[in-house]
Amino acid sequence: MSEQNLLRLKIGLAEMLKGGAIMDVTNADQAKIAEDAGAVAVMALERVPADIRAQGGIARMASPKRIREIMAVVSIPVMAKVRIGHFVEAQILEALAVDYIDESEVLTPADEEHHIDKHAFKVPFVCGARDLGEALRRVAEGAALIRTKGEAGSGNIVEAVRHLRKIQKEIKTLTVLPEEELMAEAKRLGSPFELVRMVAKNGRLPVPNFAAGGIATPADAALAMQLGAESVFVGSGIFKSEDPARRAQAIVQAVTHFREANILLQVSEDLAEPMKGIDIAKLDEKDKLQTRGW
Amino acid sequence: MKIGVLSLQGDFEAHTRVLARLDMPYCEIRHPEQLRDTDGLILPGGESTTMVKFIQAAGFEPALKAYAKARRPIFGTCAGAILLAAEVIDRPQFSLGLIDLVVRRNAYGRQVDSFIEVGPCAGFNEPLEMVFIRAPIIESVGPSVSVLARAQNRPVLVRSGNILVSTFHPELTVDNRVHAYFLAMAH
Numbered sequence: 001m002s003e004q005n006l007l008r009l010k011i012g013l014a015e016m017l018k019g020g021a022i023m024d025v026t027n028a029d030q031a032k033i034a035e036d037a038g039a040v041a042v043m044a045l046e047r048v049p050a051d052i053r054a055q056g057g058i059a060r061m062a063s064p065k066r067i068r069e070i071m072a073v074v075s076i077p078v079m080a081k082v083r084i085g086h087f088v089e090a091q092i093l094e095a096l097a098v099d100y101i102d103e104s105e106v107l108t109p110a111d112e113e114h115h116i117d118k119h120a121f122k123v124p125f126v127c128g129a130r131d132l133g134e135a136l137r138r139v140a141e142g143a144a145l146i147r148t149k150g151e152a153g154s155g156n157i158v159e160a161v162r163h164l165r166k167i168q169k170e171i172k173t174l175t176v177l178p179e180e181e182l183m184a185e186a187k188r189l190g191s192p193f194e195l196v197r198m199v200a201k202n203g204r205l206p207v208p209n210f211a212a213g214g215i216a217t218p219a220d221a222a223l224a225m226q227l228g229a230e231s232v233f234v235g236s237g238i239f240k241s242e243d244p245a246r247r248a249q250a251i252v253q254a255v256t257h258f259r260e261a262n263i264l265l266q267v268s269e270d271l272a273e274p275m276k277g278i279d280i281a282k283l284d285e286k287d288k289l290q291t292r293g294w
Numbered sequence: 295m296k297i298g299v300l301s302l303q304g305d306f307e308a309h310t311r312v313l314a315r316l317d318m319p320y321c322e323i324r325h326p327e328q329l330r331d332t333d334g335l336i337l338p339g340g341e342s343t344t345m346v347k348f349i350q351a352a353g354f355e356p357a358l359k360a361y362a363k364a365r366r367p368i369f370g371t372c373a374g375a376i377l378l379a380a381e382v383i384d385r386p387q388f389s390l391g392l393i394d395l396v397v398r399r400n401a402y403g404r405q406v407d408s409f410i411e412v413g414p415c416a417g418f419n420e421p422l423e424m425v426f427i428r429a430p431i432i433e434s435v436g437p438s439v440s441v442l443a444r445a446q447n448r449p450v451l452v453r454s455g456n457i458l459v460s461t462f463h464p465e466l467t468v469d470n471r472v473h474a475y476f477l478a479m480a481h
Contacts, residue, residue: 009408012427012466015305016340038347040303075385075399076341099405122406256302256348257324
């Protein structure tokens with residue numbers, strides 16, 4: 001298959017996941033709860049970000065056995081995380097035939113300079129970004145889907161909002177720049193010129209753009225959607241809350257009906273306690289996950 | 295004339311892009327009552343399990359059945375095909391039973407087994423590019439169903455009366471012909 005067609009298939013699966021919620025799960029039971037609630041995909045990982053944050057230590061790819069158990073119980077796509085730059089973890093996940101690989105800042109980076117060459121894989125990749133430059137660098141490396149980094153495991157939407165707005169604003173700026181200014185803008189963004197030009201022309205990323213990091217409530221999910229995200233990843237927000245199944249269902253409803261306040265009200269009522277959450281301003285710079293990768 | 299695109303989840307936007315290329319007015323459908331002013335309906339690709347939750351909970355099931363009964367055309371792609379089928383196997387799940395098909399979900403395998411194929415299609419002079427993403431297989435078709443295209447020796451584009459089904463994604467190509475065929479059904 002041509003590289004172009006392979007990329008179309010990778011982006012194609014991301015298209016299928018639009019208007020949905022992708023939920024972090026650590027075992028088969030949680031995966032089943034997520035699927036039954038209407039998740040469009042699950043993300044397999046060893047510990048949810050809130051626990052990684054609390055427990056510390058090196059966070060790695062989930063055990064293949066655990067991922068296999070999750071793949072066996074659900075029929076929706078199964079994604080799994082690898083450490084930034086850890087292409088062997090990715091090779092293992094490809095051999096396992098997961099449906100999407102998240103090269104994620106939530107895990108401890110394996111390479112502080114280089115991300116994975118994602119063109120080399122048949123499995124599509126999703127990567128996090130805080131701004132347009134970072135998003136386009138990941139796309140240039142072969143990512144078929146971009147998500148905001150937000151601040152994973154914080155239960156605080158503020159960073160995802162910042163990243164969504166920043167990316168949208170930088171895209172809008174490109175669309176009004178004259179052709180001769182695009183090269184300087186590509187230099188400023190640190191992104192390949194051809195991709196910058198493509199974004200300037202189309203007014204959108206060349207791949208779908210989802211939100212992640214800190215989504216804890218149906219309102220958070222709908223906020224991300226109204227700010228232009230095309231789907232949401234929910235990490236700790238579900239299984240660190242009091243009634244995961246109901247919260248998961250409520251978030252699924254909120255993503256589909258993200259502009260309808262009466263439905264958002266209805267699904268937000270009578271929900272048990274959300275995850276507790278962290279004030280980002282009180283978080284040490286070294287404890288931020290979003291600064292991993294570049 | 296106006297075409298509705300079921301927009302509960304999935305690649306509904308890709309379908310609206312094709313409709314826009316064909317200068318066809320469209321609207322996104324998230325509630326059953328929105329079906330009223332449409333002359334045809336597209337069920338997009340996506341996750342059928344997710345769509346089923348909405349269809350069963352929000353009164354869509356009777357509305358969609360009435361829609362088909364009123365002979366208004368419905369076009370389902372991939373997940374949409376699963377929703378329209380008479381029977382779903384390999385994880386049996388709810389379906390609307392609006393076309394006499396048995397479909398098997400994710401039958402080619404996982405995402406690494408997704409593929410693109412080019413092949414002939416009844417009524418088209420030039421071959422058709424067909425994009426299969428975690429696609430279902432049509433295991434069997436009833437006597438009322440005509441097969442318009444095959445890939446790997448299996449039916450992949452079929453029609454029965456006012457219902458059109460593809461297991462691939464014409465909306466992910468630059469080719470408008472399958473949608474144009476559907477619009478002709480709606481005229």
